[in-house]
Amino acid sequence: MKKRRIAILGAALVAVAASILVYAQPASAAVGLHISGRNIVEANGQNFIMRGVNHPHVWYTGQTSSFANIKALGANTVRVVLGSGKRWGPSNDVPQVIQLCKTNRMICVLEVHDTTGYGEDGAAATLDEAVNYWISQKANLVGQENYVVINIGNEPIGNNNPGQWTAATVAAIQKLRSNGFEHLIMVDAPNWGQDWQNVMRDNGQTVLNADTQHNTVLSIHMYAVYNTAAKVIDYLDRIQAAGWPLVIGEFGWQFNSNEVDHETILAQAQARGLGYLGWSWSGNTDPILDMATNFNPAQLTTWGQRIFNGTNGIKATAKEATIFSGNPPPSSASPSPSRSSASPSPSPSRSSASPSPSSGTKGCTAAYSIVGQWPGGFQADVKVTAGTAAITGWTVTWTFANGQTITQAWSATITSSGSAVTARNVSYNGTLGAGASTNFGFLGSWNGTNTAPAVSCTAS
Template sequence: MRRVLVALCAALLAAAGAVIALGSPAYAATGLHVVGTDIYEANGNKFVMRGVNHAHTWYTSQTSSFANIKAAGANTVRVVLSGGRWTANSASDVANVISMCKANKLICVLEDHDTTGYGEDSAAYTLDQAVNYWISLKSVLAGQEDYIAINIGNEPIGNTNPSQWTAATTAAIKKMRDNGFQHLLMIDAPNWGQDWQQVMLANGQAVLDADAQHNTILSIHMYAVYNQASTITSYLDTFKSKGWPLLIGEFGWQFAAGEVDDQTVISEAVKRGLGYLGWSWSGNTDPVLDMVLSFDVNQKTTWYGRVFDGPNGIKATAREATVFGGTSTSSPSVPPSSPSVPPSSSPSQPTGKTCSATYAITGQWPGGFQGEVKVTAGGSAISGWTVTWTYANGQTVANAWSATVTSSGATVTAKNAGYNGSLAAKGSTSFGFLGSWTGTNSIPTPSCTAS
């Protein structure tokens, strides 16, 4: 953000002065979606965003940046757009941005920058105006849910009356859903994105609950407020204790004493499986925040090295989305709230191919739960698998990912998807599902047959 340093100084001057163990249940989603605290693709593959921000709205001619960002190792790019505070990005321009993201195998986070600093910056738009902008773009956004997330408004509230963030944000989410948007939604914190007054930390559940699709992730921006490791870890620990999905949507680097402790941001994000998106590729008024100067990949900066290189950097940790052909990483992995049943193998087949399955409850709330089944091949490679189990207490499966699941009375049958049936000897895969329960939610013993 071009005004970030001024805003952050203001934030620092001003700054002088019911806990949820499990996230809300996820619902069947069209594309990118939240399960527990993580983002998943439609096929059930966990996706962790690792990338950078690109100031497209001010540099629409710099289209080579998408290929250059991909070549640097990123799997995601957050793209700055404007609905009119700056030169508006038209529907055709946004469609071209999406095409460039897809061509370069980048997940695209589209953000409306018009809302930056509302309440403190007189030029800023409201979140409701931002939603109207997204509605005007719906024709080019619908159908792209596998490839894009919508960051409704960048840093939508400044340091003036940040408490207004909760009502404005919940209204914006509801309006997006009422207008038919199925996309993963991203919500920035107030206080110029830094939440130093902890409004988001106190009201995040209300915002998440406003989404009837339970497909919203919260985003923190870490700049000079987060200049000490303890401040960073404390904020992230509190978020984790609440069980809310979080992304580090922007952060800078410690180019001078008192600036953000970027290496702690990066290492803690990797440790916790959080996505991070550095600000920014190029084009800042103060080039200290440029990763490359003048959009020239031959002029890499210190900041480029700090965010792309190293054991926790983008090059080492980014994994391409499977929608583009990337390697599958996992299926939902919220820690089980009940112990898994030991693997139970089916009788040996004539081919000698066997498999075993374990069942775990990975999240539970009144009337509903999330489950995960891990399938492991025996001593020989297999080309397909079928898992069955029978519920004893009337539980039902509502929907599933990474497997085709059907029910007949109390018996549930799950067959592999097209991409995870072939397993090497001792290899494993997982699938997940959402279900309902009343009274008792006992764990069944699954059986597995292989082909």
């Protein structure tokens, strides 16, 4: 349930293992946020229960007001979508993201989204590649252990060979620790996060034991696999019986009878003291999962009203982290010399130009990619990147060579004249800083051949 629909296998859950060892995780050194038993606690020992939502930052880097809007609705945590550069990003604005979280008095869960569905999605990054991204950001993360949780990689394994999750996750945790990271680590389940084959449920102890600092929390994502109260409760019961720390890192809502039983999730999370982070604030391919229409907090959807204002929702149950009590949070550490405190610049591998705020060239480039294809249909993503000066609007054009047609689009206004296509920014993603990027996408139809066209971009 990301920038595109994820097909959930209609398979029954695998039979439960005969027994699960009960695990009592020792408390780690109180560097910052850490695990004590099944709970997340702050450095002062105060329990912290996440109550928040996911924000798709990497695709909408200009939507920085979302942090204040999410906080104003009561959240104490925001899970921020970042890109490692393998598929999205790279997100080189980590110091700015952390400061937005701290300014708005929310704990920051940072996640690399490029790993989504590895093994099934050919474009996905490995967990090891995600760890390399975190290592590249180490200078921006060290010292932020009170405020930042590192969610190594989003939904890191798809439905093909989910058993690889255990070894890959163990290696990722150990690599982070060997490189000096002391943060609370969050790890997502396989099966696109839903663990319907119970790999995380049956191997969680191996993963938790791999952390020399005993400071890892498991994360389950609950969508259509968890469409009854019985399925939700059974999964949570088994994790609780094992004594493992868990958060519900993503979940949607029951907009039809086959979808996730969000009412049970909310009630069970509150009863068990589990953190939850709903998907997502705005900007979804399928807008039914948006909480705010067009990122506007004054236009909460049914889902938005429910998760923020309903029974067991964020406003009723969230408690702000005590780290923010009394004094305003300190500023983030200054970015390393290779990073700018302004809008992110393209890495050398993406642009040979050196951005200059005073003498940059106003322009933009666009990159077209096919992210999914099936008989008669496909999904495409177009990444728009500003040149070496800020822009206030963009227009992308291309010509289909094989008779393709567009059936649905998001994050751009698209018009067609025969095979010629024009895409223009919408209100919330036209303004880009020098080197900054945004994405739009669409669904289309094809027959015979689906060649990716050459695209051009003009800026205003």
